[in-house]
Amino acid sequence: MATGQRALTIAQARGDFALEMMATFFLGLPALSLGDYRQGAYYHRRNREALTDAWRQERFGEPGLPSVFCRAYLAWSLGELGAFGEGLACSTEAVQIAQTVEQPFTRGHAYFGVGLLHLRQGDVQSALAALEQSVHICQTGDVQLVLPWATALLGYGYALNGRLSEALPLLEQAVEQSARMHQMAYYPLWMAHLSEVYLLAGRLEEARQRAGQALTLSRDYKQRGHEAYALRLLGEIAAHGDPPESEQAEAHYRQALALAEELGMRPFQAHCHRGLGTLYAATGQREQARTALSTAIAMYRDMDMTFWLPQTEAALAQVEGR
Secondary structure, eight states, X not given: OHHHHHHHHHHHHHTOHHHHHHHHHHHHHHXXXXXXXXXXXXXXXXXXXXXXXXXXXOOTTSSSOHHXXXXXXXXXXXXXXXXXXXXXXXXXXXXXXXXXXXXXXHHHHHHHHHHHHHHHHTOHHXXXXXXXXXXXXXXXXXXXXXXXXXXXXXXXXXHHTTOHHHHHHHHXXXXXXXXXXXXXXXXXXXXXXXXXXXXXXXXXXXXXHHHHHXXXXXXXXXXXXXXXXXXXXXXXXXXXXXXXXHHHHHXXXXXXXXXXXXXXXXXXXXXXXXHHHHHHHHTTOHHHHXXXXXXXXXXXXXXXXXXXXXXHHHHHHHHTTO
């Protein structure tokens, strides 16, 4: 971040537009990895606003189109922040620009960005269509950088769609490939997603092991957004124990929620409230359950995250005896 800021200062002092664009872009990437989604969105939004018209086709010496890259990564930050309207607009632009060129590196990024955004909002079918496209482009075009990212999210999308037998091999492959390539920027996030799918498959011990690894690595790399994902998973795992480890589960949920609130991760906050509400309901704490589940429902509705609404509303109805 410090080096990127120096580059940006030099570029602006010299009036060097190309250098300014690339310095801005490369400032956005570590911000995203560190969980500073607002800052990441700020830098990539600046590039989106600047790289219009003829600049959309300019490569600035890169292996693809920065106009597409900045829009895809902006969609990623906005997806974590819950700004789905703006995210959909910029990710749609990314795909439209990418379709004008025969560059797998560019197109793989574009479909990954729109797929991630749909996945975070819970539009699973749209996410799967985009992520399957990204994986196909990356495989046929030998785009090794993006392939494990798209593979991880495609696996997670299959899991949300109830296709666990397809999900697990993809996530395991993505985690292994990221480790082999020493791609640590998002590795703890893929690990957390793998943990969640192990949990859905009833493999609690493997889920606990992966979530613990994700937590350790995210803290080592100061990736606070990924740390929140790992903490929530540890809460979920504790809640599903036999017997449930209720106090530990609540502590993990609370830590994850505090981080999410600090980082502005509104969709993730909703998931944490749902987890807490479900936990409180299971332990007979009706008022706390009602408050947490009602908060989750309000947030899901506000962000049009309808995928998680039915089960959350059913849980609230059960708490209220309806």
